[in-house]
Amino acid sequence: MILIRHAQSQWNRENRFTGWADPPLTAAGVAEAERARDCLRIHGYRFDAAYSSRLQRAIATLDILLARLGQDSLPRVQDWRLNERHYGALQGLDKAEATARVGAHQVWRWRRGYTDSAAPLLRSDPAHPAHDLRYADVDPQRLPGVENLARTRERVVGFWQEQIIPRIRRGERILISAHGNTLRALIMELAGMSVEQVEQFEIPTATPILYRFDPAARPLDWRYLNTEPDARRSA
Numbered sequence: 113m114i115l116i117r118h119a120q121s122q123w124n125r126e127n128r129f130t131g132w133a134d135p136p137l138t139a140a141g142v143a144e145a146e147r148a149r150d151c152l153r154i155h156g157y158r159f160d161a162a163y164s165s166r167l168q169r170a171i172a173t174l175d176i177l178l179a180r181l182g183q184d185s186l187p188r189v190q191d192w193r194l195n196e197r198h199y200g201a202l203q204g205l206d207k208a209e210a211t212a213r214v215g216a217h218q219v220w221r222w223r224r225g226y227t228d229s230a231a232p233l234l235r236s237d238p239a240h241p242a243h244d245l246r247y248a249d250v251d252p253q254r255l256p257g258v259e260n261l262a263r264t265r266e267r268v269v270g271f272w273q274e275q276i277i278p279r280i281r282r283g284e285r286i287l288i289s290a291h292g293n294t295l296r297a298l299i300m301e302l303a304g305m306s307v308e309q310v311e312q313f314e315i316p317t318a319t320p321i322l323y324r325f326d327p328a329a330r331p332l333d334w335r336y337l338n339t340e341p342d343a344r345r346s347a
């Protein structure tokens with residue numbers, strides 16, 4: 113299985129809290145995704161199933177990866193449970209401005225703390241996902257106005273058990289394009305990380321992670337694939 117955090121988005125570049133907001137990739141992000149795709153192509157990766165969140169930065173990253181792997185026609189599933197952790201009222205704020213206002217430690221707790229979360233978006237707020245038609249098929253009670261990493265982990269693990277484990281048991285090769293915090297939560301679960309470990313764990317954009325499993329879908333190990341042009345052949 114290959115996991116990948118989407119390439120640089122407009123709000124990554126502007127250093128703004130993003131969560132379920134939906135900025136596009138930047139030109140640098142497109143180039144980053146193309147480097148990841150070349151890395152997968154050189155190693156001959158092919159996939160039986162492809163998943164992303166419902167946010168365009170993850171969908172576009174997946175499309176770029178599949179296009180030149182000759183897998184344009186592979187069906188893609190967009191599952192809301194792969195969306196980034198919902199950042200509540202922080203969404204859209206500049207991370208540096210937030211740091212100036214409340215201090216680096218508080219901002220770190222919001223971003224990396226396992227149980228911390230910011231103020232929620234109210235259900236009456238038009239920006240709450242319950243008003244977004246893209247989630248019209250989801251039970252509105254399940255749509256968050258803010259999440260900590262623990263809550264994010266619950267929905268990602270639900271997705272994992274329902275969608276991915278049966279495929280791995282059938283020997284299928286899976287590609288998942290998602291987000292920094294959903295992948296932190298998923299790898300915490302698969303690798304058995306402690307809360308202290310996951311709080312220190314960062315995932316770079318557009319860097320493929322190769323995850324291996326035994327036939328019973330028990331995780332064996334994982335590593336990053338090196339996308340630097342000179343390193344690709346020997347990775």
Ligand SMILES: O=C(O)[C@H](O)COP(=O)(O)O
Nearest residue numbers: 128129130131196223292
């Ligand atoms: O949602 C965001 O702002 C980013 O995708 C991830 O942000 P983080 O590094 O602050 O968790």
